[in-house]
Amino acid sequence: MSEGLIVSGHDPRFERTLYAHVGKPGSHTLDYYLSHGGYEAAKKALTGMTPDEVIEEVKRSGLRGRGGAGFPTGLKWSFMPKDDGQQHYIIMNADESEPGSFKDRYILEDDPHQAIEGMILAGYAIRATKGYIYIRGEYRRAYDRLLAAIEEAYTRGYLGKNLFGSGFDFDLYLHRGAGAYICGEETALMNSLEGLRANPRLKPPFPAQKGLFGKPTTINNVETIASVVHIVARGADWFAQMGYDKSKGMKLYQVSGPAVRPGVYELPMGTTFRELIYDWAGGVKEPIKALIPGGSSTPMLPFNDDTLDTPMDYEHLAEKGSMLGTGGVILIPERACVVDVIWNLVRFYAHESCGKCTPCREGVAGWLVKLLGQIERGKGKPGDIELMEDLLDNIEGKSFCPLADAAVWPVRGALRHFRHEFERHIEAGGCPVEKKGFWG
Amino acid sequence: MGFFDDKQDWLEIVFKNYPPENRRAAVMPLLRKVQQEEGHVSPERVAEIAEILGTTATEVRGVMSFYSYYQAVPTGKYHLQVCATLSCKLAGAEELWDTLRAELGVGPGEVTPDGLFSIQKVECLGSCHTAPVVQVNDEPYLECMNRERLKALLEGLRSGKRLEEIELPGDCGHEVRKEGA
Amino acid sequence: MPKLRINDREIEVPEGTSVLDAIFHAGYDVPYFCSERHLSPIGACRMCLVKVGAPRKGKDGDWIRDEEGNPRIFWFPKLMAACTTRATEGMVVDTLADEVKKAQAGMVEFHLENHPLDCPTCDKGGACELQDRSYEYGLFEKYYTQTQNGLKTVLYSRFAFTKRHADKHHKLSEFVVLDRERCIHCKRCVRYFEEIPGEEVLDFIERGNHTFIGSEEVPLPAGFSGNITDICPVGALLDLTARFRARNWEFEKTPTVDMNDAFGAAIWVDSRSGRIERIRAREHPETNEIWIADAARFGHGWTVRDRVTAPLIRKDGELVPASLAEAEAYLRERLARVRGEEVGLLLAADGTLEEGYAFAEAARALKADHFGFENATRFPAANLPAARFEELLSAEFALVIGDPAEEMPNLYLRLQEFLKGITPAPRYYHGTPIADLRLEERMPRRKERLAVFAAYPTRLHRFAGIAGVYPPGSAGPLVEALSAILNGKRPEPVPGVPEAELRRVAERFLAAGSRAIVVGAEVLEAPEAAQAVADLARSKGALVFAMPPAAGARGLEAVGLWNPRGPGWEEPGARFLFAFGATPPAEVLASARLRVLALSHLDPQARAHADLVLPAKTFYEKRGYTVNAEGRLLELRPAPTAPMGSMDGLEALAFWLRAMGKKPPAAHYREARERLHERYRLPLDLPEEGFFWRPKLRLAARTGKDEGELFLQPTMWKERMLRDDRVRTALGAPRLRVHPATAKKLGLAQGARVEVATRYGRRDATVALDPSLAEGALLLPAYGRGTGRRVPYRLLVPAGGEA
Numbered sequence A: 001m002s003e004g005l006i007v008s009g010h011d012p013r014f015e016r017t018l019y020a021h022v023g024k025p026g027s028h029t030l031d032y033y034l035s036h037g038g039y040e041a042a043k044k045a046l047t048g049m050t051p052d053e054v055i056e057e058v059k060r061s062g063l064r065g066r067g068g069a070g071f072p073t074g075l076k077w078s079f080m081p082k083d084d085g086q087q088h089y090i091i092m093n094a095d096e097s098e099p100g101s102f103k104d105r106y107i108l109e110d111d112p113h114q115a116i117e118g119m120i121l122a123g124y125a126i127r128a129t130k131g132y133i134y135i136r137g138e139y140r141r142a143y144d145r146l147l148a149a150i151e152e153a154y155t156r157g158y159l160g161k162n163l164f165g166s167g168f169d170f171d172l173y174l175h176r177g178a179g180a181y182i183c184g185e186e187t188a189l190m191n192s193l194e195g196l197r198a199n200p201r202l203k204p205p206f207p208a209q210k211g212l213f214g215k216p217t218t219i220n221n222v223e224t225i226a227s228v229v230h231i232v233a234r235g236a237d238w239f240a241q242m243g244y245d246k247s248k249g250m251k252l253y254q255v256s257g258p259a260v261r262p263g264v265y266e267l268p269m270g271t272t273f274r275e276l277i278y279d280w281a282g283g284v285k286e287p288i289k290a291l292i293p294g295g296s297s298t299p300m301l302p303f304n305d306d307t308l309d310t311p312m313d314y315e316h317l318a319e320k321g322s323m324l325g326t327g328g329v330i331l332i333p334e335r336a337c338v339v340d341v342i343w344n345l346v347r348f349y350a351h352e353s354c355g356k357c358t359p360c361r362e363g364v365a366g367w368l369v370k371l372l373g374q375i376e377r378g379k380g381k382p383g384d385i386e387l388m389e390d391l392l393d394n395i396e397g398k399s400f401c402p403l404a405d406a407a408v409w410p411v412r413g414a415l416r417h418f419r420h421e422f423e424r425h426i427e428a429g430g431c432p433v434e435k436k437g438f439w440g
Numbered sequence B: 001m002g003f004f005d006d007k008q009d010w011l012e013i014v015f016k017n018y019p020p021e022n023r024r025a026a027v028m029p030l031l032r033k034v035q036q037e038e039g040h041v042s043p044e045r046v047a048e049i050a051e052i053l054g055t056t057a058t059e060v061r062g063v064m065s066f067y068s069y070y071q072a073v074p075t076g077k078y079h080l081q082v083c084a085t086l087s088c089k090l091a092g093a094e095e096l097w098d099t100l101r102a103e104l105g106v107g108p109g110e111v112t113p114d115g116l117f118s119i120q121k122v123e124c125l126g127s128c129h130t131a132p133v134v135q136v137n138d139e140p141y142l143e144c145m146n147r148e149r150l151k152a153l154l155e156g157l158r159s160g161k162r163l164e165e166i167e168l169p170g171d172c173g174h175e176v177r178k179e180g181a
Numbered sequence C: 001m002p003k004l005r006i007n008d009r010e011i012e013v014p015e016g017t018s019v020l021d022a023i024f025h026a027g028y029d030v031p032y033f034c035s036e037r038h039l040s041p042i043g044a045c046r047m048c049l050v051k052v053g054a055p056r057k058g059k060d061g062d063w064i065r066d067e068e069g070n071p072r073i074f075w076f077p078k079l080m081a082a083c084t085t086r087a088t089e090g091m092v093v094d095t096l097a098d099e100v101k102k103a104q105a106g107m108v109e110f111h112l113e114n115h116p117l118d119c120p121t122c123d124k125g126g127a128c129e130l131q132d133r134s135y136e137y138g139l140f141e142k143y144y145t146q147t148q149n150g151l152k153t154v155l156y157s158r159f160a161f162t163k164r165h166a167d168k169h170h171k172l173s174e175f176v177v178l179d180r181e182r183c184i185h186c187k188r189c190v191r192y193f194e195e196i197p198g199e200e201v202l203d204f205i206e207r208g209n210h211t212f213i214g215s216e217e218v219p220l221p222a223g224f225s226g227n228i229t230d231i232c233p234v235g236a237l238l239d240l241t242a243r244f245r246a247r248n249w250e251f252e253k254t255p256t257v258d259m260n261d262a263f264g265a266a267i268w269v270d271s272r273s274g275r276i277e278r279i280r281a282r283e284h285p286e287t288n289e290i291w292i293a294d295a296a297r298f299g300h301g302w303t304v305r306d307r308v309t310a311p312l313i314r315k316d317g318e319l320v321p322a323s324l325a326e327a328e329a330y331l332r333e334r335l336a337r338v339r340g341e342e343v344g345l346l347l348a349a350d351g352t353l354e355e356g357y358a359f360a361e362a363a364r365a366l367k368a369d370h371f372g373f374e375n376a377t378r379f380p381a382a383n384l385p386a387a388r389f390e391e392l393l394s395a396e397f398a399l400v401i402g403d404p405a406e407e408m409p410n411l412y413l414r415l416q417e418f419l420k421g422i423t424p425a426p427r428y429y430h431g432t433p434i435a436d437l438r439l440e441e442r443m444p445r446r447k448e449r450l451a452v453f454a455a456y457p458t459r460l461h462r463f464a465g466i467a468g469v470y471p472p473g474s475a476g477p478l479v480e481a482l483s484a485i486l487n488g489k490r491p492e493p494v495p496g497v498p499e500a501e502l503r504r505v506a507e508r509f510l511a512a513g514s515r516a517i518v519v520g521a522e523v524l525e526a527p528e529a530a531q532a533v534a535d536l537a538r539s540k541g542a543l544v545f546a547m548p549p550a551a552g553a554r555g556l557e558a559v560g561l562w563n564p565r566g567p568g569w570e571e572p573g574a575r576f577l578f579a580f581g582a583t584p585p586a587e588v589l590a591s592a593r594l595r596v597l598a599l600s601h602l603d604p605q606a607r608a609h610a611d612l613v614l615p616a617k618t619f620y621e622k623r624g625y626t627v628n629a630e631g632r633l634l635e636l637r638p639a640p641t642a643p644m645g646s647m648d649g650l651e652a653l654a655f656w657l658r659a660m661g662k663k664p665p666a667a668h669y670r671e672a673r674e675r676l677h678e679r680y681r682l683p684l685d686l687p688e689e690g691f692f693w694r695p696k697l698r699l700a701a702r703t704g705k706d707e708g709e710l711f712l713q714p715t716m717w718k719e720r721m722l723r724d725d726r727v728r729t730a731l732g733a734p735r736l737r738v739h740p741a742t743a744k745k746l747g748l749a750q751g752a753r754v755e756v757a758t759r760y761g762r763r764d765a766t767v768a769l770d771p772s773l774a775e776g777a778l779l780l781p782a783y784g785r786g787t788g789r790r791v792p793y794r795l796l797v798p799a800g801g802e803a
């Protein structure tokens, strides 16, 4: 292993893996995949490693869940019971619905076999002979390509019985969502898959004890599972040489908003915002006032040098009072009104609240969204900001699942850095920003 | 006649995706099938699905009403879903929506008199970098929508073209899926 | 048994206790809405947030300790929902911290945000959990105080927007109305249906802030729907029979026992101004827990209509009101020279133990050979061993022959618990656990534990691993065949049930470590079969649960109101007939010379035949003991609703006997109870811990066989309840269910309207062809009379005729 950690996309040692083939003609076919080293990692693991060795390798790599919460993947896998004689399930969480996130989609569209291979590996490690990919209903192309890829894999023996002569059987099923953000939450996802209303479930029992159809289950994000392919292929050390501290490996960062080249960028963990936005996304098209660092639930940061020089990883963003989340960076232009932006986001969470618990149903989806709307429309009263902060206190950390918190955090971030915009709304009795003319 | 009467083979395939003792897990694919083919899910279909799955209509309606894709009221042949969440909003989704409403003369829950169009605001479609985004039925997204592209889309659909035959002018002005490097 | 600290109190609780129950167990309070006894905890309302800390173990397996060597407490980073947090060793719970108070006040504020403040017109007012909790927990002074004009004001909510508007009068059935604005989304009602009776007929619709309660199964199936009106913490689900009848504090609340079936469910009778307005379930953990059937709850409307309020004497063919003195003179005159043997003494199915004792003693003293009680079965239920309902939960396999959901509805709910493998919960200082962490949403039913057979598909069939439908009349042969197989003999064939099926039942029966047999009226009407059950229970070791169609059967039989040889309720014979509480069949009345009936209501037979009618109390108005199907002694207490001068069975019998110049065995319940105490060692007052009376009896069975083709199907609804329009509307026209082939033979067409005449009277019915029945089956609801029997019938096409 070479000296120093790779924390920049400019580092010559860095090479793209997750997105190496995205956008290449025919990359979704099995032939393409095989001609680029496809299914080698699965073969290597199934024929040469025990499931525990796979888990160990993933643990050593330092991979943390890419679905937003950043839970160590190897550790999660080690919670699965061993030799309990029950059916185990592995679920790939392809519900990708957090505003600002669109990284998983292109893996599924352009490299579906990578996802399948990852599922085989994860299934093998946690002793699951059945896997589900829960894909959000709107991802039509991804669904079509995955379906075709699964069929191809079955036909050519990469799914089904006795893979690579190892004796390991693996069946993979696709399940389509139908438009509900909460289905990304792992227990709600399982309810949705079981044909129930997608309310989150009580934990404990945790999915590893009692998950899908009452059986031990592990759920991982698409990117997480795809990363495992490369960890197994290249070794934990290769993965761990990228990133800082407890944020290892490569990460799919996304840029949306007025960047010159918005899109998905695979970069080492710990790449700075500056590098992402200016070197890779080509810079900005207009003056920017803030950025949302990792998907809509992460508190926004002011667009300044301090922020731009912050490495994008779990620790550094936590220091800044925000989070890495899904790594979906949204640029907020000067011309936008922060109150309007926040109202739009809270409205999103309000719309997506499942309605199970009181603080989310009545707090987020009732009161908070109404209060913000009132302020945005210039109907706010003195004291509304303080009232809102008190509501945030009454919601945060009190809800059944983190969705309500996800609505609270962006408001908190906005109040921290842009409180004056809220005050101006109330004092001036209106939104000072013209909202027309964004559209070409 | 029941909707699924002549779809027994299809049902077989769907049920294979779930453990045999968990038939009701198939409720979402069944609802989707009806939505795709009939444009909405009527109470009769809800009852039929309940019957097939061995559960009650109440349960099926509870599930159906949870998701934004399934519609309880009829939609047009082309159901246009406009993403209205942050990135799309910052790229003009509200003007797009207003234009669409004015152009088609319908509001949410309504269908144009020719039965062709209905519209719905939806939440983030996961294509923030190609905002604003529109989805027609459950076809692949229409990205980077601007006035010309919207005009071409509506004209194409009105003239009876299939979605994939319609050529939208221009592009996003940037490579949408690959890294810009 | 973890030890933990709640505020300042150290307590020890059973393994698996929730923090919520630990808090109550310690004598502290915590608010909650979504939790409810016997339902799974879900942690949805977030009212019960408290501060929780726990010690942690280090790598060496010992507690991590502070400087003083005490285990260090690690506080959870967030407040925890007490209902879904498990109490563990060394835990520390703080329910009084400012942080906790603020959270609770905040949550109340959220609950009130969209809840209408229409408490003045809400039936739940004064008994509303939201009202109570808001009052107590909604005002956290630091949080709500505002200063205006230099004066401090306290607000209940700072929400300054329009409340959510939704359907306020959404009828779910004739009995239950939903107010969607009042719903606080606790999900108790939704969970109730899935978890308790196992019917998924109510659910949340839409999501988020738009979520509302809805059903596509409207009207809700009558059976177990009423319990949701008890458990709804607010006035969202209300009992329509009691709508706008009184404020909760105005009701006279009488704790008594339901006598519509032999289960002995505990109820509250809520009355006002001498009228019964509402029945609610009363908690009795060992019997009905907190549930009752719809018939028991909603079937009280009859009590307030057309009561007999004074003695009625037949004059010129008409029953006319008379004074008690006139009635007495009338009776004295007619009974002057009557010999004891000529007398018939009959008691209603819901007679108390004291009444039964008095009737039996009187019959003995008179040497009357015509006596008995309504709905006595040929085989006395008291001959069968009895088990406690809770014991059912320890069985591994249950065989049911009959229809518990109709014959003893609460037993059906117990069977649901049995199917889920739930055992009785631990008892806390506050009673039943409020958040029992052993319960989960959608617990699988262990179908392999249950076999069910009946003359038609019952509610239970869906939950049984082995389920069969036989033609009416085959319950006896079925039991006998099974018993033969279990005893290694060759069984006779049973119509409709293949032998292989019976062998499977026998296999599971024998393989199970502990078993239960549940038998209904049909088996009790087949003495050989019932005897076989008794023998099986003894030889193979099985719990038996008999469901006699008379509520008081076990006790009435045991105190001697059992007369295997002479005629009883059903057979003509007595010349001087005295019946209390119900009207015997017309042929019995017609054969007598004098018919004296003590009734709360007149029915067509009484109108046609009675010579003297005395005003009678209903079971809601009587005091006395009863013995339920478990052999458990229960006490009826009187609601203050009986019209002046109406009598209970003891008084009415004394009235009759005095007219004969005889001394009554007991003129008063207390006197009867003293006799019962002397003779049977029954307690004079019911002890707190309950009392079982299961004398070992070998009463001779009555003889006779069913001779008819019309099967009277068990229903929880009783004839008298049909007086109430609401009940009649809810139940719809009775259906004459018939197998299609049989219908063809009888010339009956689907939907045809017919009048069916039996010995119990005439009834309009609609023909319903039902292929799920066995061939030959012809079924009519019994409404409590002749349940489980096959009787002769005549079909008449009423005016307006065929459909």
Ligand SMILES: Cc1cc2nc3c(=O)[nH]c(=O)nc-3n(C[C@H](O)[C@H](O)[C@H](O)COP(=O)(O)O)c2cc1C
Pocket: A064, A065, A066, A067, A068, A069, A070, A071, A073, A093, A094, A095, A096, A097, A098, A181, A182, A183, A184, A185, A186, A187, A219, A220, A221, A222, A224, A225, A401, A402, A403, A406
């Ligand atoms: C409201 C909510 C929405 C979520 N949506 C997603 C999602 O769309 N995709 C995803 O991968 N994880 C999502 N998550 C995170 C998942 O619950 C879960 O932590 C994740 O799938 C685990 O995978 P990982 O360990 O690989 O990150 C969501 C969580 C919450 C609370």
Ligand code: SF4
Pocket: C182, C183, C184, C185, C186, C187, C188, C189, C190, C213, C231, C232, C233, C234, C236, C237
């Ligand atoms: S109707 Fe009542 S019981 Fe049902 S969810 Fe609403 S408040 Fe709870």
Ligand code: FES
Pocket: C031, C032, C033, C034, C035, C042, C043, C044, C045, C046, C047, C048, C049, C081, C082, C083, C084
């Ligand atoms: S969350 Fe409702 S009682 Fe605990």
